[in-house]
Amino acid sequence: MLLCFPSQIGPEKGVVHLATAAILNSVWDLWAKQEGKPLCKLLVDMDPRALLSCIDFRYITDVLTEEDAYEILKKGQIGKKEREEQVLMHGYPAYTTSCAWLGYSDDTLKHLCAAALKDGWTRFKVKVGADLQDDMCRCRLIIDMIGPEKTLAACACPQKRKCQMMDAKQRWDVPEAVEWMSKLPEFKPLWIEEPMSPDDILGHAAISRALVPLGIGVATGEQCHNRVIFKQLLQANVLQFLQIDSCRLGSVNENLSVLLMAKKFGIPVCPHAGGVGLCELVQHLIIFDYISVSASLKNRMCEYVDHLHEHFKYPVVIKQASYMPPKDAGYSTEMKEDSVRKHQYPDGDVWKKLLAAQEN
Numbered sequence: 001m002l003l004c005f006p007s008q009i010g011p012e013k014g015v016v017h018l019a020t021a022a023i024l025n026s027v028w029d030l031w032a033k034q035e036g037k038p039l040c041k042l043l044v045d046m047d048p049r050a051l052l053s054c055i056d057f058r059y060i061t062d063v064l065t066e067e068d069a070y071e072i073l074k075k076g077q078i079g080k081k082e083r084e085e086q087v088l089m090h091g092y093p094a095y096t097t098s099c100a101w102l103g104y105s106d107d108t109l110k111h112l113c114a115a116a117l118k119d120g121w122t123r124f125k126v127k128v129g130a131d132l133q134d135d136m137c138r139c140r141l142i143i144d145m146i147g148p149e150k151t152l153a154a155c156a157c158p159q160k161r162k163c164q165m166m167d168a169k170q171r172w173d174v175p176e177a178v179e180w181m182s183k184l185p186e187f188k189p190l191w192i193e194e195p196m197s198p199d200d201i202l203g204h205a206a207i208s209r210a211l212v213p214l215g216i217g218v219a220t221g222e223q224c225h226n227r228v229i230f231k232q233l234l235q236a237n238v239l240q241f242l243q244i245d246s247c248r249l250g251s252v253n254e255n256l257s258v259l260l261m262a263k264k265f266g267i268p269v270c271p272h273a274g275g276v277g278l279c280e281l282v283q284h285l286i287i288f289d290y291i292s293v294s295a296s297l298k299n300r301m302c303e304y305v306d307h308l309h310e311h312f313k314y315p316v317v318i319k320q321a322s323y324m325p326p327k328d329a330g331y332s333t334e335m336k337e338d339s340v341r342k343h344q345y346p347d348g349d350v351w352k353k354l355l356a357a358q359e360n
Helices: 014-035 039-045 048-052 066-076 080-090 106-118 132-146 174-181 201-214 227-235 251-265 278-294 337-343 349-359
Strands: 092-100 123-127 163-167 191-193 217-220 302-304 317-319 322-324
Touching (some): 014 039, 039 278, 066 278, 080 278, 092 132, 106 132, 123 132, 174 201, 201 217, 227 251, 278 302
Parallel strands (some): 123 163, 163 191, 191 217
Antiparallel strands (some): 092 322
16 A cells, blocks of 8 residues: 555645645554554654655755665665664653743743643753843743753753743744844754744845854745745755754655655754644654654754643653654544544534634
């Protein structure tokens, strides 16, 4: 059973890819269940040629041909068993994005950071962009909490070093992004995420040219809706950290092509997972990437948020700030029947209460 990215579904725009992901991710889930394996294990065990038959190389052969991809996967066979054993024992490094949202009071931030440190977290993402002085105060507070001597290093070994990332949530224009972040190098952030519109490739390139000499990388990709945009981001030397999304792109199929392009360009993949079920899904892709494609943990980590996992039958397992490989067959997408029933539109209890409140 091989899955090919559909070529007859019309323009490659965001809504089409979201729909494609919804359908094909479900098919991958069924395939993995049929094989009795977690999806990541299904991918790791696949023959490279069979895996490549699932990828549409149209529009990206100027940077990645099928033979290029085959050579990457063939090299990925070297040491694969050892990397799989390492992941089974230690997991895949994660970072938390739950402690430092805009609007949190200092007391709340301190409480959340202290709890995260107690649970073994060493990598923290801070939301920035509303007020520069507030950003500086919160970053300094976090440094004081997690330790200035290790806090914002380049994170060459994310398993052991502490680091901080910043996320602007597309708030700025190019000059504003450069000016704002030029005031924050003292905190040595590993990256600034989504500093501006995710569609502006040349704008991101300008930001990258300005900030990389300051030791600040640019991370983006969670809103990129197809492999062609990722190809251009890589070609334009925009990214220091690439952020795939398991549902924004056209399912596992298209994510595979982006993982392979990132490997060819030597750019670490640090997936986006800040949404309902995204942690459950993307853990499979990033574990596969490490075992079979990148073969590296340098500057690599996967986002984690600590809410909404209770709605899934097979929620992620985090130990010492790392994703532990899923053990249940499938893509970890199956939700609890009670959660589905309560949230079903418009008859679920959640929607009934919301609609009733609006009427009143």
